[in-house]
Amino acid sequence: MVLPFVGGFMTAAVLAYAVKKFKKLKRRTRVLGVIPARYASTRFPGKPLIMIAGKPMIQRTYEQAIKAKNLDKIVVATDDERIKKVCESVGANVVMTASEIPNGTERCNAAQLALPEKYDIVVNIQGDEPLIEPEIIDEVVQALKDTPDAVYSTPVTLCKKDEVKLLGRVKCITDKDGYAIYFSRGMIPHNKKGEVDPNHPYLLHLGLQCYDSEFLKVYGDLPATPLQLQEDLEQLKCLENGYKIKTITVDHASHGVDEPKDVASIEAIMKKHGWD
Known part of the structure; x- marks a missing residue:
């Protein structure tokens, strides 16, 4: 067992979680789905309310998420009254x-702490994934239920060969059992030629993240780690502290909305498949 340290000393919260977690692997049953939605994005202000085929993106994400069968409850976690108004108009909790919460993961934790009910699993459903399939949400939840030694599960899919070197596409490598070894914005695995191998199945990490709820409570207390800072990827903090991440491979043709130009591609996919 590898235990996380903060400046050479383990925090009380992290120690308590580690002792509880590894002393007895618990059965996880109750599941909370959270869609974090922040208005004041640096790269794309107001992104949750951008219109996609006639509906705000946050509404489309919510409408997909509520189709999942493995969620006991779903909420939108936001800091903005405009987003709240749109969500409540379509029946969302x-x-x-x-506003100062730095990322979606910690916003999910704030949401679970604000609710009177207790949950075993918290799913971070990215608000900029309007075409997320509910089946993938269910599969990721089931993966964490079935893998008690992991604190986090997440989906990966085959990466298009022309996107392997794109820094905006996060790649993943796993061991033979599907546990994550590493995530990177660069090409992984990297070969001696430094060129994309047309015969290798590169894996693209999708934004859906599924956490053990107790681990999520202490995750924010873990300090930033060297690889996390180099790659600007939160999930590396888990791996660098010795925690396990279980991946599942799914068939997913779309990616999220990172910038305004992505809206057109999302709408094209919707039109192709006859989505309303």
Whole structure:
């Protein structure tokens, strides 16, 4: 067992979690789905409310998420009244969270702490994935239920060969049992030629993240780690502290909305498949 340290000393919260977690692997049953939605994005302000084929993106994401069967409850966690108003107009439960929360993962934790009910699993459903398949949500939840030694599960899919070197596409490599070895914005695995191998199945990491709820409570207390800082990828903090991440490979043709130009490609996919 590898235990995480903070500046050479283990925090009380992290120690308590580690002892509890590894002393007895618990059965996880109750599941909370959270869609974090922040208005003041640096790269794309107001992104949750961008219109996609006539509906705000946050609405489309919510409408996909509520089709999942493995969620006991789903909420939108936001810091903005405009987003709250749109979500409540379509029947979504909304939890207001602080604007200064730095990322979606910690916003999910704030949401679970604000609710009176307790959950074993918290699913971070990215608000900029309007075409996320509910079946993938269910599969990721089931993966964490079935893998008690992991604290985190997440989906990967085959990466298009022309996107392997794109820094905006996060790649993943796993061991033979599907546990994540590493995530990178660069090409992984990297070969001696430094060129994309047309015969290798590169894996693209999808934004859906599924956490053990107790681990999520202490995740924010873990300090940033060297690889996390180099890659600007939160999930590396888990791996660098010795925690396991279980991946599942799914068939998913779309990616999220990172910038305004992505809206057109999302709408094209919707039109192709006859989505309303």
